[in-house]
Amino acid sequence: MVMMIYTVNPDDILDKDAEPFVEVDPTGRYGRYDDLLGSGATKKVYRAFDQEEGIEVAWNQVKLRCFADNEVMLDRLFAEVRLLRSLKNDNIISFYNWWTDEKDNTLNFITEVCTSGSLRDYRKKHRHVSIKAMKKWSRQILRGLEYLHTHEPCIIHRDLNCANVFMNGNSGQVKIGDLGLAATVGENHVAHSILGTPEFMAPELYDEDYTEMVDIYSFGLCLLEMVTMEIPYMECNTVPKIYKRVISGVKPLAMEKVKDPDVKAFINKCLGKPRARPSATELLQDPFFNGLDDDDQ
Structure with a gap:
C-alpha cells in the first residue's frame, strides 16, 4: 500500500482572519476545529469543515506513535482506511479522504459526520x-x-x-x-x-x-x-x-x-x-x- 506523506507548514495555509481552524489538511480543503466529537484509546474524532462542499465532516486522527512497536495494529489501521474507501451504502458512514502527517506522526481520515452522535x-x-x-x-x-x-x-x-x-x-x-x-x-x-x-x-x-x-x-x-x-x-x-x-x-x-x-x-x-x-x-x-x-x- 502506498502511503501519502505530507509535511505542511500550517502558517502557509491558516488565515487568522478566516475560519478558526486549528489544522488544515494538505490540500487545504478540510479544516479541523478544536471540538472533540469522540475519542477512544487510539483515536480522536473532531468536528471539521469541507470548504469545497460547504458541509461539516468528521476528522479522525490517530497517533501513530502509539503503535510504533505494534506492526499488527498499524496494519489494522491502514486496513480500516482501505476498507472504508471501498464501501458505498446509505447505512454505512461515508469516507472522503485520508493522509499521514509525518511531522506529527498521525494518520488522518475524513468521514461523514452524523448530526446527533451515537x-x-x-x-x-x-x-x-x-x-x-x-x-x-x-x-x-x-x-x-x-x-x-x-x-x-x-x-x-x-x-x-x-x-x-x-x-x-x-x-x-x-x-x-x-x-x-x-x-x-x-x-x-x-x-x-x-x-x-x-x-x-x-x-x-x-x-x-x-x-x-x-x-x-x-x-x-x-x-x-x-x-x-x-x-x-x-x-x-x-x-x-x-x-x-x-x-x-x-x-x-x-x-x-x-x-x-x-x-x-x-x-x-x-x-x-x-x-x-x-x-x-x-x-x-x-x-x-x-x-x-x-x-x-
Missing part, C-alpha cells in the same frame, strides 16, 4: 421512543449489515454496538461506523481473532472460530439496549464475569425488562446458536417489520 447517546437523550421508531432504526442497521455481509469479500464488523452506530436525528437516518475491528473473510466466511466489546461479543467469538453471524448476535443486543436503555450485562462488574455468562448461554438481565413479546422473540432469534441465527437478509424479511412503510427509513 445511537447510544441519542437514545439516552430521547427517553420516549416508540417501538415503531426503534424498528426503523433496527431495519437500517440490518441493511448496513446486509451490505457488509454480502460484500465481496464478506466483511464482519466484529464490534457492533450502539456506540458505533450513528444518528442523523433530523431525518431518522442510521449509519454503522467504526470499522476499525472489521475483518474481510474468504469464501468460507470464517474468522479467528478475538476482538470486540465484551458485552456485545457472541459466545463463538471466544472460540476463535466464527462467521458474520457474530454481528447478528451483537445486533440483537443493540436492539435490547435501544429498548431498555441499558447496556447488556450491566449486572457484571468484570469482563471475566461477562465472559462466563456469555459462554454459558446466560442472557443479560435486561431481557427481563422487555415487555413486548414480539420484540423479545425477535431479540432471542438474534441471540440463538450461530447456525440457528437468521442472516441480515432473512431478518429484514421477518414479520417483525410488517407495518413499516417501504419509504420509511
Whole structure:
C-alpha cells in the first residue's frame, strides 16, 4: 500500500482572519476545529469543515506513535482506511479522504459526520421512543449489515454496538461506523481473532472460530439496549464475569425488562446458536417489520 506523506507548514495555509481552524489538511480543503466529537484509546474524532462542499465532516486522527512497536495494529489501521474507501451504502458512514502527517506522526481520515452522535447517546437523550421508531432504526442497521455481509469479500464488523452506530436525528437516518475491528473473510466466511466489546461479543467469538453471524448476535443486543436503555450485562462488574455468562448461554438481565413479546422473540432469534441465527437478509424479511412503510427509513 502506498502511503501519502505530507509535511505542511500550517502558517502557509491558516488565515487568522478566516475560519478558526486549528489544522488544515494538505490540500487545504478540510479544516479541523478544536471540538472533540469522540475519542477512544487510539483515536480522536473532531468536528471539521469541507470548504469545497460547504458541509461539516468528521476528522479522525490517530497517533501513530502509539503503535510504533505494534506492526499488527498499524496494519489494522491502514486496513480500516482501505476498507472504508471501498464501501458505498446509505447505512454505512461515508469516507472522503485520508493522509499521514509525518511531522506529527498521525494518520488522518475524513468521514461523514452524523448530526446527533451515537445511537447510544441519542437514545439516552430521547427517553420516549416508540417501538415503531426503534424498528426503523433496527431495519437500517440490518441493511448496513446486509451490505457488509454480502460484500465481496464478506466483511464482519466484529464490534457492533450502539456506540458505533450513528444518528442523523433530523431525518431518522442510521449509519454503522467504526470499522476499525472489521475483518474481510474468504469464501468460507470464517474468522479467528478475538476482538470486540465484551458485552456485545457472541459466545463463538471466544472460540476463535466464527462467521458474520457474530454481528447478528451483537445486533440483537443493540436492539435490547435501544429498548431498555441499558447496556447488556450491566449486572457484571468484570469482563471475566461477562465472559462466563456469555459462554454459558446466560442472557443479560435486561431481557427481563422487555415487555413486548414480539420484540423479545425477535431479540432471542438474534441471540440463538450461530447456525440457528437468521442472516441480515432473512431478518429484514421477518414479520417483525410488517407495518413499516417501504419509504420509511
